[in-house]
Amino acid sequence: MADKIFEYAPAPESRAVVSIRPEYGLFIDGEFTEPTDARITTVNPADEEELATVSVADEADVDRAITAARRAFETVWGPMAPAERGKYLFRISRIIQERARELAVLESLDNGKPIKETRDVDIPLVAAHFFYYAGWADKLAHAGLGPSPRPLGVAAQVIPWNFPLLMLAWKIAPALAAGNTVVLKPAETTPLTALLFAEICQEAELPPGVVNILTGAGGTGRALVAHPGSDKVAFTGSTEVGREIARAVAGTDKRVTLELGGKGANIVYDDAAIDQAVEGIVTGIFFNQGHVCCAGSRLLVQESVAEEVLERLKARVSRLRLGDPLDKNTDIGAINSAAQLARVRELAQVGEEEGNERWSPACELPDRGFWFAPTVFTGVTQANRVAREEIFGPVLSVLTFRTPEEAVEKANNTPYGLSAGVWTEKGSRMLWTANRLRAGVVWSNTFNKFDPASPFGGYKESGYGREGGRHGLEAYLNG
Template identity: 80%
Template sequence: MGIFEYAPAPESRAVVDIKPSYDLFIGGEFVPATGGVFKSVNPATEEVLAEIGLASDADVDRAVAAARTAYERVWSRMPGAERGKYLFRIARIIQERARELAVLESIDNGKPIRETRDVDVPLVAAHFFHYAGWADKLEYAGYGPNPRPLGVAAQVIPWNFPLLMLAWKIAPALACGNTVVLKPAETTPLTALLFAEICRQAELPAGVVNIVTGAGETGARLVAHPGVDKVAFTGSTAVGRSIARAVAGTDKKLTLELGGKAANIVFDDAPIDQAVEGIVDSIFFNQGQVCCAGSRLLVQESIQDELLDALRRRMGTLRLGDPLDKNTDVGAINSAEQLARITELTAAGEAEGAERWSPACELPAQGFWFAPTIFTNVSATHRIAREEIFGPVLSVLTFRTPDEAIAKANNTPYGLSAGVWTEKGSRILSMAKRLRAGVVWANTFNKFDPASPFGGYKESGYGREGGLQGLEAYLDV
C-alpha cells in the first residue's frame, strides 16, 4: 500500500505586508537607524525579505533614555489595573492578527505554518492575557506587601521562537511596571517589528516598549548600558557566560535561559505509540531548534528494537518542505550558519562510530534544509551526546535500570528539561525528583502554559519565566 499523498495546501503570503526596509522603534515612533542596515532572509528560499536598521551605540542610548522617561513619568506611576488594560488590549490584537503573525513568523524563521498557527501565536496571546491578570495583583504574588518594579529591562531574544520569546520577556516586565528595550535576533526581526505596530495600535504609552535591531554587538551594548536595571537573555550558553561577566559587579538583576541537552527516558511499560509521538514532538518540532528539545533518547534495553522500529516508521511519514504548506511537518533550518553547525556535528557522530539513519527525504534545492536524523550505537562520550546540536538530530542510548537512566540523564553540563515515559505514577515522581532539570514532562513533551514556570539548572541558566515565579525577575523584592 502506497503512502497517502497530500495535495499542496499553501497558506497565502498575501495576508502580510513585508516592507522593503524597517526602522527602529524608539519612544513610540519608527526612527531610522544610524548604524547602517542588514538583510533578513527567508531560510526556505534564501530570498531577501527586507533591509533592517542596524542600531548604533547612539541608537541604543536613545532607546534606553526613552524607556527611562516612560518608566519615571508614566508607566511605574500607573495603577496596576490600568497597566493590565493595555496588556489585555495587546493580547486581543494578537488574536485578531494571529494569521498575519503566523505567516510572517513562518516566512522569517522557516518553521511550519502549522506550528506558528497552532502553537506559537496562541501561546503569545495567552502569555499577555496571563500577565494582564497579574498586573493589579502583585501584592498577592508572595513577594511582599508592596513589590516595586526594577526600572528599565534590557531583553535579548533568540531566533528559534522570535514572537514567543518576546512575549515571555515583555508581558511580565510590563505587568510589573517596568519598561523595555528589546533586541530581537538578527535573523528573525520581522515579527518583533510587527509587534511594535501592535503596541501603537494598542495605544501603549510611548517609550514603554522599544525595539532595537542588530547583531551581537547591539545586544552587548544594550546589556552593558548603565541605564539598564534588569537583563533577560535567552540563547546560547556561550553568550550567556559573556553576559554574566558583563553584569557582574553591577546592581543589574539577571535571568538567563540557555542551552539544553534533554533526556527523554522511555521505560519498558510505556505506551509505545504514544511515546513515539512524544519523541517526534520532542526533537523534530521546530526542526529540533528548541533549547529544551529531547535530543537524547534513553530507552530501556528490552524495548529498544520495538521502539526504534516504530520510530523509524513514524519518521517515514514526516513531510519536509515549504513552511507555508499546512501539511508540512519539518521546515527549514533558520540560517546557513546553523545548518553548518548541524552538519559538522552529525559528521562527527559518524566519525566517532555512531550509526546514522534518516528516512527517504528529498531536500529542496534552495534554502537551508536538514533531514530528520537518528543516531544509534551512541556512547555518552560522543560529541552528539554531549553538545547541543540544535537541529532535527536524535541520539539514542539505552539503560537497564532506573538508577542507570538517572546517571545517564544527569551526565550533562545542561539541566533545562527532561521527559519520562511510564505507566507508573510513583516512578514518574521518583524520577522527576532525581532528574537535574528545570522542567520534567510526564508521558508528554514540549508542553507549555503561561501559568507554569520554565527555566534550568547548571549551564542551562538561572531564573524562571512564566507563572507567578516569572514575576520575581521583574520586581524589587
C-alpha cells in the same frame, strides 16, 4: 484500495495577508526611526529570498532607547495605576489574536518553521502570555513576593531566533505587568515579527517609550547589556553568550536571568505506552526542526524495548513531511540560517566519524534554502559529542539503559539542566525518576508542553531564573 498510496495535495497558506516593508528603522519612544546606513538583510530560510533590510542599532541608538524607556518609567508607566497597565496588556493580547494569521505567516517566512506550528502553537501562546500577565498587573501584592513589590525600572532584553515572537512575549509581558519599561533586541535573523509587534504597540496606544525595539547583531546586544541605564538584563540564547553576559554585568546592581542551552533526556521505560512515547519522542526533537533549547535530543530507552521503540520511531519519522513551511501539511521546515545549518552538518559528521550509526528517512531536500533531513543516531555512548553537545537541529541521539538508576545517572551526565521527559505507566516510577533528575522542567508522558501559568527555566549551564507563571514576575520586582 489497500495497495494505493494517496498523496497529499499542496495546501499553501497565502502570503497576501502579510505586508513586509522593504526596509525598517528602529522603534524608539513610540515611533519608527528612519533606517540607518548600517543594515542587515533578513531572508526566508526556505528559499533564501530576501525579505527586508533592518537597521543596526549602535551605542547612540541604545542610549536613546534606554533614555526613552527611563522617561516613560518615571513619568507614565511606573506611576500608572496597576489596573490601567493591565488594560493595555489585555488590549495587546486581543490585537495579537485579531492579527494571528498575519503574525503566523510572517513568523514562518522569517524563521522557516512550519505554518501549523506558528498558527497552532506559537501565536496562541503569545496571546495567552499577554492575557495571563494582564491579570497579574493589579494583583502583584498577592504573588507571594512581598506585600508591596515594586518594579525595577528599565529592562534590557535579548531574545533568540527559534521562537521569535513567543520569546518576546515571555520577556515583555511580565516586565510590563510588573510596571517596568523595556528595550528589546530580537535576533538578527528573525526581526520581523518583533517589528510588527511594535506596530501592535502603536495600535494599542501604548505610551511612548514603554516598549522599544532595537534590531541589530551581536554588537547591538552587547551595547544594550552593558548600558548602565538598565536595571535588569534578561537573555535567552546560547550558553556561550550567557557566560559573556554574566561577565559583563558582574559587579553591577543589575538583576539578571539567563535561559540558556540544553541537552534534554527523554527516558522511555519498558512499561511505557510505546506508540504514545514515539509521538512524544518525535515532538521532543523534531518540533521546530529541533531548534528548541529544551528539546529531547537524548533518547534513553530501556534495553528490553529498545528494538521495538526504534523500529516504530523510524516508521513514524519516515512519515514526516519536509518542505515548504507555508504548506499546512509540512511537519519539518527549514533550518533558520546558513550558519546554523553548517553547525548541524558539522556535528552530524562528527557523529559518523566517532562510529555512531546514522539514519535518515528517504527525503528529498529542496534545491534552495537551508535544509537538513531528520536524523537518528544509534550506537551512541555518553562520550560521543552528539550525546554531549547541543546540536540545535533535527538530530536525535539514542542510548539504552537497564535499570532506573542507570537511566537517571545517564540523564544527569550533562553540564546542562533544562528539561527532561519520562514515559512510564507507573506513577511511583514517574515520581521516583522526576525527583532524581537534575532538570528545571520534567514532563510526564508528554513533551514540549507549555502554559503561561507554569514556570520554565533551568540550572547548571542552562542558566538561572524562571519565566512564566507567578515565578516569572519575581525577576522584574523588588520585594
